[in-house]
Amino acid sequence: MNLLVALAVVAPLLPEAGAARVIDASPVADAGPVVDDGGFDGAWSFLFVDGGAPRVLLRGPVAGTDAAPAPGRYVDPVTGRSAAVGIAKGVIARVHDADRARAADVLADLGLVFARPLFRHAGLWLAQSPDEDEDGAALAARLAAAGVVGGLLREAFPDLWLRHRLASADAPSIPPDDPRYAGQWFYGDLELEAAWALSQGAHDVVIAVVDNGCDVDHPDLAAKLDPGHDVVDDDDDPTFGGGLGNEHGTACAGLVAALTDNGVDVAGTCPRCRASCTRLLGGGTAAAVPLNADVRAFAHAFEDDVDVVSNSWGFVDAIPVPQALADAIVDVQQNGRGGRGAVVAFASGNDNREVGDDELLAVPGVLGVGAVNNLGELTQYSNRGRAVDVVAPTGTTTTDIAGADGASDGDVTTSFGGTSSACPIVAGLAGLVLAAAPALTADEVNALLEDTARQSIFATPDDDGHDLAYGFGLVQPVAALRAVLPDEPGEPGDADDNDDDDDAAPGPGGCAAASGLPCGSAWALAGALAALSRRRWRRR
Structure with a gap:
């Protein structure tokens, strides 16, 4: 099956963003120009969506096992980006807790089981089949054909071996006595x-x-x-x-x-x-x-x-x-x-x-x-x-x-x-910031670090102050901490020492914000959050 033709055929069937399911599984005689390294004659092409975007998984004619994952290629057919992968034995399924018992019964009828929880709070489980000849790609296709994905199973994504690497380059008294x-x-x-x-x-x-x-x-x-x-x-x-x-x-x-x-x-x-x-x-x-x-x-x-x-x-x-x-x-x-x-x-x-x-x-x-x-x-x-x-x-x-x-x-x-x-x-x-202001949310910490950063003289920032190379700039620990601490902090110490003072108390000048931060800090944080709301387009 020509991948572009397949995409055109199934485009009306693409689910809402976030769902992951196989739409089509077809044998292909030649992977064509999508794969640049060959080796997939007689392969199968699995067409699915992940996060609302079309994806293609190419697999050789022999399915993989846990011991020997089948070689494959994970492809973004829109941009042509691809990666060599191994196809593991299993699918990563997302299911609501309330539906898991019913979903387990449906999987059992199909010869699958929830093998282990991966992330319970997110509803992510590893589902597998005892059939050694059926890997994640085949399982995802079978689940899609049975019509259970998008219903009881919100998502079903083949478990893949992805190539990782670390981001290294080859190459308290104050001051401490180390x-x-x-x-x-x-x-x-x-x-x-x-x-x-x-x-x-x-x-x-x-x-x-x-x-x-x-x-x-x-x-x-x-x-x-x-x-x-x-x-x-x-x-x-x-x-x-x-x-x-x-x-x-x-x-x-x-x-x-x-x-x-x-x-x-x-x-x-x-x-x-x-x-x-x-x-x-x-x-x-x-x-x-x-x-x-x-x-x-x-x-x-x-x-x-x-x-x-x-x-x-x-x-x-x-x-x-x-x-x-x-x-x-x-x-x-x-x-x-x-x-x-x-x-x-x-x-x-x-x-x-x-x-x-x-x-x-x-x-x-x-x-x-x-x-x-x-x-x-x-x-x-x-x-x-x-x-x-x-x-x-x-x-x-x-x-x-x-x-x-x-x-x-x-x-x-x-x-x-x-x-x-x-x-x-x-x-x-x-x-350091969370020790000083433990009530902050993660989004608030992100906004604070971005808003207090110092932009580089080498940057060419946009109207929001963001540069593609330097982001919002070099982090500034002192500025970030001053934004969430009183103007005249006491002796530096362990935030554990103040465990009994969780309720908001008046700061310098008798002022306290509802968050428990001193008023000046609350204003600084409000500015950072306003900046964050302007920048959310970057994360869509």
């Missing part, structure tokens, strides 16, 4: 010592680092890490694996919340915050990862009630983000942290290209982070686009896997970089 702190020049660029005089974070603020695992016994991290997860091996041990670049997650965790002012190694952006690690990539800096693992990583962030999620990873290919993953991210960003939403930061990536409005970085609510050098210039590799919200320095000096297993022979690396290092710095800043 011996390698002097090499952390990026903290000076951000005037973090002045920010730490306002907030050093709080022990109950937890920043999740989704990456390739951490050195959970590192002397500058061990005491700061909450229990983590491994969605690769499906256990609770997030220890790093093997491979070149296996120190990546440890480096990110150190930039977020390394033990600070302890006379050991380096300082973290949020000295009193805690961190947790989720191992998403098995080892090294690139790997194929099943989509269900991506979803489970965010399910853990939701269930653990973390405050911030730092993501220095992305897809190898410039493909539209699968709706199931977008749903999981949005649920965490909107409904995590007790309903206030967790801040979800993503590195923009290091491909020196413009990111599309339907890619991972552009998921609604994601805080997209680019990287600048010590001169404030965008690094030559940092991606650009409307989804880039702010930039931060690329932090080179941070924690490394202890001993000789990491990037260096010691406990510290001086060669970390890329947007991978900028993202955890911004995540740590979000932790």
Whole structure:
């Protein structure tokens, strides 16, 4: 079947945005110009929609299994973008809790079961068949033919192995007494010592680092890490694996919340915050990862009630983000942290290209982070686009896997970089803000960081102040904290010390806003939220 003809035939059948279902499954003699690497003679073409947009999944004549996923190609037929994928055994189904029992009965009649929950709050489950010869593409087609998708099952998306990579580049006294702190020049660029005089974070603020695992016994991290997860091996041990670049997650965790002012190694952006690690990539800096693992990583962030999620990873290919993953991210960003939403930061990536409005970085609510050098210039590799919200320095000096297993022979690396290092710095800043103003929603934190950022002299911003390379500018920790703190704060300390003062109390001059913030802070925040409402077009 010609794919363009197929699209024309089924265009009137496209469901509302958000639904995912297979519309047509047909054998094709030749994949044609959509696939540039051949190898799909005798393949099947699965035509479906995801997030309201048409997609095509090409698969060879033999279905895959868990042990050996079938090679395939995931195609956006409108733009021609495509990616090599593995087709796993299962579909990611979205179902309301109230409908799950009935849906399970219908699936049982079709020879399928809900194998495991992926993200209960978002209604995302992995459905599978015991038939080893039936992979996710075939299952999704069969569910569509049975007419259950769009009804009991709101969505049914083939579980795919997608190529991931990390966003690294090859390459509290004040000041704290950590011996390698002097090499952390990026903290000076951000005037973090002045920010730490306002907030050093709080022990109950937890920043999740989704990456390739951490050195959970590192002397500058061990005491700061909450229990983590491994969605690769499906256990609770997030220890790093093997491979070149296996120190990546440890480096990110150190930039977020390394033990600070302890006379050991380096300082973290949020000295009193805690961190947790989720191992998403098995080892090294690139790997194929099943989509269900991506979803489970965010399910853990939701269930653990973390405050911030730092993501220095992305897809190898410039493909539209699968709706199931977008749903999981949005649920965490909107409904995590007790309903206030967790801040979800993503590195923009290091491909020196413009990111599309339907890619991972552009998921609604994601805080997209680019990287600048010590001169404030965008690094030559940092991606650009409307989804880039702010930039931060690329932090080179941070924690490394202890001993000789990491990037260096010691406990510290001086060669970390890329947007991978900028993202955890911004995540740590979000932790400082939430410790100072825990009632803020994730959207409010995003707006605050954007509104208080300082635009680069190299930028050419639009009428909203946004530049495709620099976003709204370089994050400004002091300005962000002053916007949510009284004009004359007391001694810097742990926000835990004020747990008994949750009710709004008069601030300086006897004034208090309904939010509990001092009046000047409330006005500043109102301005940031107004700016956010003007910018929502970027996330449509």
